[in-house]
Amino acid sequence: MHISDGVLPSSVALAGVAASAVIAVWSVRRTQPEDFPKIAVVTSAFFVASLIHVPLGPTSVHLLIPGLVGILLGDSAFVSIGLGLVLQSLLFQFGGITAIGANACMMGIPALVAGWIFRWLKGETLTRHVVAGIIAGGLGVVLAVLLLALLLMSGGEDFLGVAKLAMVAHLPVLGIESAVAGFTVSFLYRVKPDLLRSPPTLKAER
Amino acid sequence: MPSRPVSRMVLCWLLILAAGLLVGGKVSHSAHAGEPGAEQSALAGDAGISSDPTACDCRHLADTLQQQRSLISRETGQIKREIAALRDDLAKPGIQEVFAGIGYIFGLAGIGLYVHSRKDRGRS
Numbered sequence: 001m002h003i004s005d006g007v008l009p010s011s012v013a014l015a016g017v018a019a020s021a022v023i024a025v026w027s028v029r030r031t032q033p034e035d036f037p038k039i040a041v042v043t044s045a046f047f048v049a050s051l052i053h054v055p056l057g058p059t060s061v062h063l064l065i066p067g068l069v070g071i072l073l074g075d076s077a078f079v080s081i082g083l084g085l086v087l088q089s090l091l092f093q094f095g096g097i098t099a100i101g102a103n104a105c106m107m108g109i110p111a112l113v114a115g116w117i118f119r120w121l122k123g124e125t126l127t128r129h130v131v132a133g134i135i136a137g138g139l140g141v142v143l144a145v146l147l148l149a150l151l152l153m154s155g156g157e158d159f160l161g162v163a164k165l166a167m168v169a170h171l172p173v174l175g176i177e178s179a180v181a182g183f184t185v186s187f188l189y190r191v192k193p194d195l196l197r198s199p200p201t202l203k204a205e206r
Numbered sequence: 207m208p209s210r211p212v213s214r215m216v217l218c219w220l221l222i223l224a225a226g227l228l229v230g231g232k233v234s235h236s237a238h239a240g241e242p243g244a245e246q247s248a249l250a251g252d253a254g255i256s257s258d259p260t261a262c263d264c265r266h267l268a269d270t271l272q273q274q275r276s277l278i279s280r281e282t283g284q285i286k287r288e289i290a291a292l293r294d295d296l297a298k299p300g301i302q303e304v305f306a307g308i309g310y311i312f313g314l315a316g317i318g319l320y321v322h323s324r325k326d327r328g329r330s
Contacts, residue, residue, distance in 0.1 A: 040315035047304075047307050051304065087311065091303040091306055
């Protein structure tokens with residue numbers, strides 16, 4: 001799910017670049033240097049996840065994992081997704097360079113929202129963590145699809161038509177990502193719960 | 207001399223006949239020479255096409271050529287489809303691009319940590 005060059009009007013592409021630059025600066029300022037290795041690992045996972053294709057009739061859709069990135073990185077998720085998208089665009093030719101801002105907003109904002117929702121819902125128990133992970137993982141995909149339809153609407157497409165089509169196409173991805181987020185959260189809660197804590201909390205404990 | 211005018215008349219008639227024959231022969235020859243296919247078509251018309259063995263061979267040859275042409279075009283289409291599929295495969299990112307991207311990500315994280323550690327050292 002990447003927007004290519006020439007799909008969006010230039011005004012929307014420029015607005016996307018401006019918005020993503022502002023959010024990226026905010027995200028960098030919220031990032032602790034101690035989290036760099038964790039961000040690198042999650043960014044690598046996000047970068048490679050787009051190569052995992054789910055066959056769907058004559059075409060296929062690939063994993064997006066904005067929800068999982070948001071769960072693991074919190075406010076730093078936008079930097080991670082922006083860097084991953086730049087490298088995907090340069091190395092894989094996924095998405096256009098001119099649409100990089102719009103793509104970053106389309107994937108980064110759902111990641112941030114999913115991170116906030118996860119932190120809001122996670123509670124203290126394993127069950128609540130897993131449920132919050134499943135919801136946040138699915139929410140990332142749903143928000144990304146809605147933002148895609150919103151961006152394509154600026155290019156003259158019908159919002160509801162695109163949203164329905166993209167949502168139906170990404171239903172298998174939604175299911176897979178919810179399950180992956182649930183399993184990941186469950187595993188990390190038992191093995192290394194520190195990774196599920198947001199950076200400010202981590203800092204306050206020291 | 208009544209025979210002289212008669213003989214002159216006969217001579218003149220003979221001369222005219224000879225000239226007529228000569229001119230007529232030349233005209234008919236030139237007409238045949240101007241249409242190279244005419245003689246052949248006349249021959250074919252006389253012989254009849256269906257009974258000509260060379261014409262049968264030509265038709266058979268044309269049929270064979272047509273069959274071979276359709277076979278070759280089918281095979282060429284197959285090869286073109288294979289080339290298109292190969293091009294699609296080559297356009298897909300390979301293992302090199304994947305490792306290059308991961309390398310960039312870890313490299314940037316490393317640079318970030320290096321800058322951070324230098325800042326820390328400067329403070330201490």
